[in-house]
Amino acid sequence: MRPGGTTPADAPGGSTPAGPAAAPVLLQVEDLRTGFEADGRTLVAVDGVSFTLHVGETLGLVGESGSGKSVTAFSIVRLVQPPGRILGGHVRFRGRDLLALDEAEMRRVRGADIALIFQEPSTALNPVYTIGDQIAEALLVHGRASRREALDRAQELLEAVRIPDPATRLRDYPHQLSGGQRQRVLIAMALACHPALVIADEPTTALDVTVQAQILELLRDMQQRFHLSLLLITHDLGVVAETADRVAIMYAGRIVEEGPVRTIFREPAHPYTRGLLASIPGGTPGERLHAIEGTVPSLDALPRGCAFGPRCPDRFAACDAERPPAYPVGADHTARCFLHRTT
Amino acid sequence: MPLVEVRHLVKEFPRRRRLLRPVPGVRAVDDVSFTIEEGETFGLVGETGSGKTTTGRCLLRLIEPTSGEVRFRGEDVLKASPARLRELRRDMQIVFQDPYSSLNPRMRVGAIVEEPLAIHGLGTRAERRRRVDELFGLVGLDPAHRDRYPHQFSGGQRQRIGLARALALNPSFVIADEPVSALDVSIQAQVVNLLLDLQRRLQLSYLFIAHDLRLVRHICSRVAVMYFGRIVELAPTAALFEAPQHPYTRALLSAIPVPDPDARPSRLVLDPSAFDRAAPLREVRPGHWAAVGE
Numbered sequence: 147m148r149p150g151g152t153t154p155a156d157a158p159g160g161s162t163p164a165g166p167a168a169a170p171v172l173l174q175v176e177d178l179r180t181g182f183e184a185d186g187r188t189l190v191a192v193d194g195v196s197f198t199l200h201v202g203e204t205l206g207l208v209g210e211s212g213s214g215k216s217v218t219a220f221s222i223v224r225l226v227q228p229p230g231r232i233l234g235g236h237v238r239f240r241g242r243d244l245l246a247l248d249e250a251e252m253r254r255v256r257g258a259d260i261a262l263i264f265q266e267p268s269t270a271l272n273p274v275y276t277i278g279d280q281i282a283e284a285l286l287v288h289g290r291a292s293r294r295e296a297l298d299r300a301q302e303l304l305e306a307v308r309i310p311d312p313a314t315r316l317r318d319y320p321h322q323l324s325g326g327q328r329q330r331v332l333i334a335m336a337l338a339c340h341p342a343l344v345i346a347d348e349p350t351t352a353l354d355v356t357v358q359a360q361i362l363e364l365l366r367d368m369q370q371r372f373h374l375s376l377l378l379i380t381h382d383l384g385v386v387a388e389t390a391d392r393v394a395i396m397y398a399g400r401i402v403e404e405g406p407v408r409t410i411f412r413e414p415a416h417p418y419t420r421g422l423l424a425s426i427p428g429g430t431p432g433e434r435l436h437a438i439e440g441t442v443p444s445l446d447a448l449p450r451g452c453a454f455g456p457r458c459p460d461r462f463a464a465c466d467a468e469r470p471p472a473y474p475v476g477a478d479h480t481a482r483c484f485l486h487r488t489t
Numbered sequence: 490m491p492l493v494e495v496r497h498l499v500k501e502f503p504r505r506r507r508l509l510r511p512v513p514g515v516r517a518v519d520d521v522s523f524t525i526e527e528g529e530t531f532g533l534v535g536e537t538g539s540g541k542t543t544t545g546r547c548l549l550r551l552i553e554p555t556s557g558e559v560r561f562r563g564e565d566v567l568k569a570s571p572a573r574l575r576e577l578r579r580d581m582q583i584v585f586q587d588p589y590s591s592l593n594p595r596m597r598v599g600a601i602v603e604e605p606l607a608i609h610g611l612g613t614r615a616e617r618r619r620r621v622d623e624l625f626g627l628v629g630l631d632p633a634h635r636d637r638y639p640h641q642f643s644g645g646q647r648q649r650i651g652l653a654r655a656l657a658l659n660p661s662f663v664i665a666d667e668p669v670s671a672l673d674v675s676i677q678a679q680v681v682n683l684l685l686d687l688q689r690r691l692q693l694s695y696l697f698i699a700h701d702l703r704l705v706r707h708i709c710s711r712v713a714v715m716y717f718g719r720i721v722e723l724a725p726t727a728a729l730f731e732a733p734q735h736p737y738t739r740a741l742l743s744a745i746p747v748p749d750p751d752a753r754p755s756r757l758v759l760d761p762s763a764f765d766r767a768a769p770l771r772e773v774r775p776g777h778w779a780a781v782g783e
C-alpha cells in the first residue's frame with residue numbers, strides 16, 4: 147500500500163527530442179479532395195488537404211465536428227463509403243500513391259502498413275468473439291502466424307498495452323472490459339502487424355479524463371518503442387499540446403493552419419486558431435470566456451471567400467472575394483489567411 | 490439558510506434478480522450530502538457512472554431517491570405532495586446534456602419554450618407568446634425563428650432553446666447536466682457566457698455537472714468530487730485545485746490535459762487499494778471536506 151494512494155506515473159513522453167523533420171517522409175497527402183453526392187450535387191467535405199508526415203512523427207489534426215477530419219482519415223486508407231467518393235489528389239505512402247493501387251494491394255496496406263483506431267471502442271469490437279480470437283484473427287488474416295502462434299502473440303500484445311492478467315482477458319468478450327481496456331485492446335490490434343503508420347480518430351474522446359491520460363501515454367510509449375508515425379485526430383487542444391510534434395487545424399474541409407506544435411501554441415497565425423486557443427477556459431475565474439461568435443458553416447452554404455470570414459474578427463475587403471491560399475508565415479508554418487499575404 | 494440542502498441522499502437501482510433470489514441493488518448515489526447557497530454555482534465532477542446525473546435528478550424527484558433528505562428553501566422536497574411538487578418544480582429546473590435528443594423533434598421550438606407556461610396554465614395565449622419572444626431574446630435566439638423545428642438549429646442553438654424552456658417559469662435554481670459537453674469547442678464558450686450572463690441578470694443558482702475540469706475551475710464557486718456514488722471531496726474551487734486532499738481528486742486533477750506544449754504534467758496513477766472507499770468526509774480546513782483518514 148502506498149501512502150496517499152497515488153504514485154507518479156512514468157515521465158510523460160511528448161515530442162521526440164531528435165527533430166522529426168530530419169526523418170524520412172512516410173506519408174504525403176497532396177491536394178486530397180473527397181465529396182458526398184446529395185440531390186445531384188457534390189458537397190466537398192475535404193477540399194484540397196495537403197500535409198506531410200515523417201517517420202516517427204505525430205501530426206495532430208484538429209477541428210470541430212464536421213470539419214472533415216474523419217473523412218480525411220478514411221480517404222487516406224480508401225474506406226470512404228458511397229455516396230462519398232475521393233474526387234482527386236494523391237496519398238503517397240513510402241512514395242507509392244495509394245489512390246492508384248488496386249483493391250487487393252490496398253487491403254494489404256491496410257492490414258500491414260497502416261492501422262486505424264477509432265473513437266468508440268465498443269463498436270469497433272465484435273461482441274460475439276473473444277478478445278483473443280479477434281486479435282489472433284487480425285494476425286492470421288495477414289498471414290503472419292499459425293493459430294497457436296497468433297494466440298501467444300495476442301497475449302504479448304495485451305501485455306504490451308498493459309492490460310492486467312492478459313491470459314485471462316484473452317478469453318473475455320468485449321462487454322466484460324471497461325471502455326479504457328477496450329481502447330487498449332484496439333491499440334493492441336492496431337499494433338498486431340507492426341504498422342508504420344497509425345491513424346487514431348478521437349481515440350480518447352469517449353473516455354474519462356484519467357483513462358484518457360493513460361491511453362495517450364500508452365500511444366506515446368508505443369510510438370517510441372515501435373518508431374511509429376501517428377496521425378492523431380482530436381478536437382482537444384490539450385491532447386494535441388501533449389502528444390503532437392506538428393499540428394494541422396481544419397476548418398470547413400481545409401487545413402487553415404499548419405506548423406510545429408510550439409509555433410501553433412505560441413504564435414498562432416490564423417484568426418480561427420487564435421480564437422480556439424483564447425476560448426480555452428482559464429484566466430480570471432467567473433469572467434466571461436473569449437468566444438468565437440457565430441456558428442460552424444454548413445458545407446452547402448460556404449461563403450465565396452474565406453470560409454471563416456463570417457466569424458472572423460480580422461476580416462477585411464479581400465477576404466470576401468476569393469478563398470485564401472496557404473501562405474508561408476515562418477519556418478515550416480503556413481496559414482490560409484490574407485493577413486499573411488506579402489505582396 | 491442554504492437554497493438547497495441535501496442530506497444522506499441514497500439511490501439504489503434494482504439489479505436483475507438471480508434465480509429468483511433478491512440481490513442487493515446498485516447504490517448509484519451513496520449517502521451524499523451537500524448544500525448550495527443562493528447565487529452560487531456548485532460543481533459536481535467525477536468519472537462516468539459516478540452518480541452525478543442520478544444525484545441531479547433525485548433533487549427534482551425526476552428519479553425517486555431511496556432515502557435521504559432534499560430541502561429547497563428549507564422545505565422537504567421528498568415529502569411534498571404531487572401538487573406541491575409541481576409548484577416547487579417551477580422554481581427548480583434542469584438543462585440536459587444532449588441538445589439533440591432532449592427537444593421533441595415534432596414540436597416547433599416556440600411551442601417547446603411555451604409548453605411549461607401552458608402546462609401551468611399561466612397567462613393568455615397572447616401573453617405567453619410575448620413571454621416566448623422575451624425568452625428567445627434572453628438566450629440570444631431570433632424570435633422570428635419560433636416556428637422552426639429543432640433539426641433546423643445547430644447544437645449550440647438547441648442548447649439555447651433548452652435553456653429558454655428551463656427559464657420560462659422564472660426559476661431560481663437550475664441544474665445544468667453537462668450543458669456544453671456535446672457542443673463544439675468554439676460554441677461551448679458562447680453557451681458558458683450565456684449561463685454566466687443569465688446568472689447575473691436573473692440571480693440564478695446552478696448545480697453544474699461537468700467533466701471538463703478547466704471549465705469547472707473557471708465558473709464554479711465550490712466543487713464536489715464524486716467517486717462510485719460518494720462525495721470524496723468538497724471544497725471551495727481554488728482550494729480544491731490548489732490543495733486536493735483525496736487520492737482520487739489528485740489523480741483526476743493531474744490527468745487534465747494542459748494546452749501548453751512545454752508543460753510536462755506529472756500524472757498520478759490511482760491505486761484504489763490504498764484508500765478506504767467508505768471513509769467519512771472530514772473537514773480538513775474550514776469549508777474543505779475530504780474522505781481521508783486523520
Ligand SMILES: Nc1ncnc2c1ncn2[C@@H]1O[C@H](COP(=O)(O)OP(=O)(O)O)[C@@H](O)[C@H]1O
Nearest residue numbers: 182191209210211212213214215216217218445
Ligand atoms: N456518409 C456521409 N454522407 C454525407 N455526408 C457526409 C458523410 N460523412 C461525412 N459527411 C460530411 O462530411 C463532412 C465532414 O465530416 P467528418 O469528416 O466526419 O467530420 P469530423 O470528423 O471533422 O467531425 C461533414 O460536414 C459531413 O456532413
Ligand SMILES: Nc1ncnc2c1ncn2[C@@H]1O[C@H](COP(=O)(O)OP(=O)(O)O)[C@@H](O)[C@H]1O
Nearest residue numbers: 502515517535536537538539540541542543544
Ligand atoms: N435507470 C437506471 N437503472 C439502473 N441503473 C442506473 C440507472 N441510471 C443510472 N444507473 C446506474 O447508476 C450509476 C450512476 O449513473 P449516473 O448517475 O448516470 O452517472 P454519471 O452521471 O456520473 O455518469 C451507473 O452505474 C449507472 O449505470
Ligand code: SF4
Nearest residue numbers: 452455458465483484
Ligand atoms: S482570410 Fe480574412 S476572413 Fe479569413 S481568416 Fe484571414 S482575415 Fe479572417
Ligand SMILES: [Mg+2]
Nearest residue numbers: 215216217347
Ligand atoms: Mg470525426
Ligand SMILES: [Mg+2]
Nearest residue numbers: 541542543666
Ligand atoms: Mg451523467
